[in-house]
Amino acid sequence: MAAILTMLGRRGALTVDSLPRGLDPITGQKPSESCAVVGFHGRTQAFPVIYSALRTLQHRGQENSGVATHDGQKIELLKVDGHVFEGFKPHIEKGDYPKGKIGIGHNRYSTEGLKNITGAGPYLVNTSAGQIAVAHNGEITNFRELREELKEKGVPFFTTTDTEVMVNLLAREIKERGLLTGLRNAMSILKGSYSVTMMIDDKLYAIRDPLGFKPLIIGKIWDGMMVASESSAIDVLGGSVIRDVEPGEVVEMDSEGFRTILKVPSERKAHCMFEWVYFARPDSIIDNVEVYNSRYHLGLELAREAPASGDIVIPVPDSGRTQASGFAEGSGIPYAEGLFKNRYSERTFIMPNQKERDEAVRIKLNPIRSVISGKRIVLVDDTIVRGTTTRRIVGLLRKAGAKEVHVRVASPKIIAPCYFGIDMKTRDQFIALNRNDEEIAAEIGADSVAYLSMDGLTKSIGKSKHELCLGCLTGKYPVKVKDEIEYFQKTLE
Numbered sequence: 001m002a003a004i005l006t007m008l009g010r011r012g013a014l015t016v017d018s019l020p021r022g023l024d025p026i027t028g029q030k031p032s033e034s035c036a037v038v039g040f041h042g043r044t045q046a047f048p049v050i051y052s053a054l055r056t057l058q059h060r061g062q063e064n065s066g067v068a069t070h071d072g073q074k075i076e077l078l079k080v081d082g083h084v085f086e087g088f089k090p091h092i093e094k095g096d097y098p099k100g101k102i103g104i105g106h107n108r109y110s111t112e113g114l115k116n117i118t119g120a121g122p123y124l125v126n127t128s129a130g131q132i133a134v135a136h137n138g139e140i141t142n143f144r145e146l147r148e149e150l151k152e153k154g155v156p157f158f159t160t161t162d163t164e165v166m167v168n169l170l171a172r173e174i175k176e177r178g179l180l181t182g183l184r185n186a187m188s189i190l191k192g193s194y195s196v197t198m199m200i201d202d203k204l205y206a207i208r209d210p211l212g213f214k215p216l217i218i219g220k221i222w223d224g225m226m227v228a229s230e231s232s233a234i235d236v237l238g239g240s241v242i243r244d245v246e247p248g249e250v251v252e253m254d255s256e257g258f259r260t261i262l263k264v265p266s267e268r269k270a271h272c273m274f275e276w277v278y279f280a281r282p283d284s285i286i287d288n289v290e291v292y293n294s295r296y297h298l299g300l301e302l303a304r305e306a307p308a309s310g311d312i313v314i315p316v317p318d319s320g321r322t323q324a325s326g327f328a329e330g331s332g333i334p335y336a337e338g339l340f341k342n343r344y345s346e347r348t349f350i351m352p353n354q355k356e357r358d359e360a361v362r363i364k365l366n367p368i369r370s371v372i373s374g375k376r377i378v379l380v381d382d383t384i385v386r387g388t389t390t391r392r393i394v395g396l397l398r399k400a401g402a403k404e405v406h407v408r409v410a411s412p413k414i415i416a417p418c419y420f421g422i423d424m425k426t427r428d429q430f431i432a433l434n435r436n437d438e439e440i441a442a443e444i445g446a447d448s449v450a451y452l453s454m455d456g457l458t459k460s461i462g463k464s465k466h467e468l469c470l471g472c473l474t475g476k477y478p479v480k481v482k483d484e485i486e487y488f489q490k491t492l493e
Contacts, residue, residue, distance in 0.1 A: 035060060035061050035106060035107060035108050035109060035121070035135075035136065035137035035138075035229075035421070036054065036057035036058075036060035036061055036106070036107040036137060036228070036229040036230070036233075037104070037105070037106055037121075037135040037136065037137045037195060037196065037197045037216070037227075037228070037229050038050050038053040038054060038057070038104065038105040038106075038135070038197060038226070038227070038228045038229070038233065039103070039104045039105075039135075039197035039198075039199075039204050039205075039206060039226065039227040039228075039253065040053075040102070040103055040104075040204075040221070040224060040225070040226050040227075041101070041102045041204045041224050041225050041253045041254050041255050042101055042102075042221070042222060042223050042224020042225070042255050043101060043223045043224060043255050044101065044222065044223060044224070045099065045100070045101060046069050046098075046100055046101055046102055046103035047067055047069060047097050047098055047099070047100075047103060049103075049221065049222070049224075049226065049237060050067050050069075050103050050104070050105035051067065051084065051088060051092075051097075051105070052236070052237055053105065053226070053228055053233040053234075053236075053237065054067075054084045054105045054106075054107050055084045055085060056230075056232055056233045056236045056237075056281075057107055057228065057229055057230060057232075057233050058083060058084055058107060059279075059281065060107055060109065060137075060229060060230075060279065061106075061107035061108045061109035062082070062083055062107070062109060063081070063082075063108050063109055063120070064079060064080060064081045064082065064087070064107075064108050064117050064119075064120035065079070065080055065083075065084050065087055065088070065105070065106060065107050065108065065120065066078060066079035066080070066105065066106045066108075066120050066121050066122050066135070067088075067097070067098055067103060067104070067105045067106075067122075068098065068103055068104050068105075068122040068124060068133040068135075068199065069098040069099060069100035069101075069102060069103035070100045070101075070102045070103070070199060070201065070202040071098070071099045071100040072100065072202075074131065075124055075131045075133050075199060075201070076098035076099065076100065077098065077122065077124050077133065078091060078097060078098050079117050079120040079121075080117070080120075081117050081120075084107065101224075101255075102199065102202055102203075102204055103199070104122050104133060104134075104135045104197040104198070104199055104204070105122070105135060105197075106120070106121035106122050106135035106136075108120050108121055109423070118158070118159050119159050119160075119161045121134070121135045121136060121163055122134055122135040122197075123135075123136075123161075123163050123164050123166075123167040124167075125167050125168060125171050127171045127174075127175055128175060129171065129174050129175040129200070130200050130201040131199070131200070131201055132167060132170060132171050132174070132198065132199070132200050133167075133198065133199045134163060134166060134167040134170065134196055134197075134198045135163075135196065135197045135198075136162075136163040136166055136194055136195075136196050137193075137194070137195045137196075137214045137216075137229055137421065138192060138193030138194040138195060138209065138213060138214045138420060138421045139162060139192050139193055139194075139419065139420050139421040140162040140163075140165060140166055140190055140191065140192045140193075140194065141191045141192035141419050141420070141479065141481055142190070142191040142192070143162035143165040143166070143192075146165050146169055146189070146190075147165045150165065150168055150169065150172070153172075155168050155172075162192075166190060166194065166196075169186050169189065169190065170182070170183070170186050170198070173185045173186040173189075174186075174200070179200075179261075180261060180262055183207070183250055183262055184262060184264060187207075187209070187210065187248070187250075187264050188264070190209070191479055191480070192209070192213075192419065192420055192421075192479065193209055193211070193213030193214050193272075193420035193421050194207065194208075194209045194213075194214070195207070195208050195209070195213075195214035195215065195216040195229065195245070196208075197227060203252065204225075204252070204253045204254070205250060205251065205252055205253070205261075206218065206227040206245050206249075206250070206251045206253065206258075207245075207249075207250050207251075208245040208246065208247055208248065208249055209247065209248070210247055210248035210264045210265070210266035211247055211248075211266055211268065211269055211270035211469070211478055211479065212246070212247030212248075212269050212270065212271050212287070213270055213271065213272050213420050213421070213469055214229070214272060214275075214421065215229055215230060215244065215271075215275055215280070215284075215286040215287065216228075216229060216244065216245040217229070217230065217231045217234065217241060217243070217244050217245070217285075217286070218241075218242045218243055218244070218245060218251065218253075218258060219231070219234030219239045219240060219241045219242055220239055220240045220242060221234060221237050221238070221239030221240075222237070222238070222239070223255065224255045225253045225254065225255065225256075225257060225258055226239060227245065227251070227253065230280050230281060230284040230286065231284045231285045231286070232280075232281045232283045232284040235283065241285065242258075244286070244287050244288070246263070247266060247269055248263055248264035248265060248266055249262070249263050249264075250262035250263075250264075268466050268467070268478065269466070269467045269468075270467075270468065270469040270478035270479075271286075271287055271463065271467060271468050271469065272420065272421075272422075272468075272469050273411075273457060273461065273468045273469065273470060273473075274383075274422065274472075275291070276289060276291055276294040276295065276298075276460075276461045277294075277295070277298065277382055277383060277410070277411045277457075278319055278382045278383055278411075282295060282322055287463075289461060289462055289463070292322055294460055294461050294462070295322035295323050295326070295382070295410070296322050296323070296325060296326040296329075297326060297459075297460035298323050298326060298382075298410040298411070298452060298456070298457070298460040298461075299322065299323035299324060299325060299326020299327040299328075299329070299330065299380065299410055300326040300327070300329060300330040300460075301326075301330075301452060301456040301459060301460050302323065302326070302327055302330070302380070302408055302409075302410045302450075302452045302456065303326070303327045303328075303329075303330030303331040303408075304330055304456075305450075305452060305453055305456050306408055306450035306451070306452070307331060308331070308333075308378045308406040308408060308448065308450070309376060309404075309406070310331075310333050310375075310376040310377060310378035310404070310406055311333070311334075311375040311376045311377070312333065312334050312335070312336040312338065312371065312375055312376075312377060312378070313327050313328040313331065313333045313334065313335050313336070313378045313380060314335075314336055314337065314338035314339060314371070314372075314377060314378070314379055314380070315337075315339075315379075315380050315381070316339065316379065316380070316381040316382075316390075316393060317337075317339055317340075317341040317365070318341060319381070319382050320380050320381040320382050320410070323380050323381075323382055323410035324380035326410075327378065327380050327408060327410070331378070333378060336371050337368065337371070338367060338368055338371040338372050338377065338397070339365050339366070339367055339368070339393070339396075340365070340366045340367075340368055341364060341365055342363065342364055342365075342366070365393065365396060366396075367396050367397055367399075367400035368400075369400050369401060372397055372400040372401055372402050373400060373401030373402070374401055374403055375401075375402060375403060376402075376403050376404040376406070377397055377402045377403075377404065377405045377406065378406050378408055379393070379394070379397065379405055379406065379407050379408070379446075380408050380409075380410060381407070381408075381409055381410070382409070382410050382411060383409065383410075383411050383414065384407075384409050384414070384431060384432070384440075384444075385414055385424065385429065385430060385431070386429050386430070386431055387431030387440070387443055387444050390407065390444045390446075391443070391444040391445055394407070394444055394445045394446050395445060398445070404447045405445075405446050405447055406446065406447055406448045406449075406450075407441070407444065407446045407448070407449040407450075408449075408450055409449070409450070409451045409452065410452050411451065411452055411457060411473075412451055412452055412453065412454050412457055412473045413430075413432035413433075413451050413473065414430050414432055414472050414473060415427070415430055415432055415433045415472070415473065415474075415475060416430075416433075416471060416472050416473070416474070416475040416484075417472065418471060418472045419471070419477065419481050419484075420469065420471070422472070424472060431443060431444075432451075437449050437450055437451070454470070454473065454474075457473075471484075
């Protein structure tokens, strides 16, 4: 551990953990991203770089993590449960982490398959074409059909994850058709979202699906090249961001640089709007748009579209802070921190009953009475999914003496499932489905509630509707999903 920290310190890099969302009664009600991926090719050991990048991207997945490196002869793989620091610490202290100057890493939040370490990435297969390791952020919508097809051809499976299907499909296509034709064919077969870091023996690749659902950014770091799910992972290590991997692009990387080896065209893009609304760190830049700036403008636009009569604007910490700041600026209502969040209380994984869930919220959040009492509160949050946590927070504010509570949401209503890597799978969990604003306000105990419009969302992000995936907001999807309406489709088949 000391050697690794010395190496990082010598390079002037800092490791900063993002605040973990976890499955607690506050943030556990939010939609969760599926994964973070990292790749590195340099002249020094890859593990310290990947480890630090995964810590920076901890917010994208907290169930388990893994690192795969090529040691000059073969790919070594290590997977751990829980948070990056806690999981890898004993291995670092004993020095038994993967060695090598080329590697990939993965943080996982499962949306498909096993939730234990068996389903963790990266995935490794041995083939006659070489060892292939894959770390995947996203979700393959046709993986069940592909899994059955591969099983019929004798491919064994050890998990129920879509990433295991992907790596076996890639292995088959590359073996049968060669690298470029195999990759092109695999990308035409795979449906859904995928940003991938991949090793074939000692070669490093970055792959992004043709619609560009999930982010993937290239950077120069120390004496090598890096690719990561967010630019902040490159920044934190003292690197310089070069550009995004383009939708449909396959990039080969080495310690000297990178080159495009394949480009699969698409008529449109479908970047996940949640990256700018909620998932990504505010200090990241994704597809040339700064996340902080987008969130601030979401709040500004919300104040213009849905004004509220209030004495103070307060955020739901921590994810609503930037939007609340924008709302305060746009409305002229003073901003205040009215809810204190205890970041050091233990994670409350599953609360068995309503009383314990309410108590857990009180442990995590506590109102500041001098700020709240006797005031008309404008409570700003980035999203509302189920509404259960919002209802508890409104109750806390009432109990602290709030005269009125007006809830403002800096994104449109979530009304439909996501099939591309977010854990929102059934319509019955969405409070906004088939409810108007007045009914939602009554459900959460607020005096009023209002959401940002679709136009306000796209304007604030700075991308058109044809550049974003808005499926969970519209019920229309950018690719064909069984029993759902495709974006340009009028009726269900």
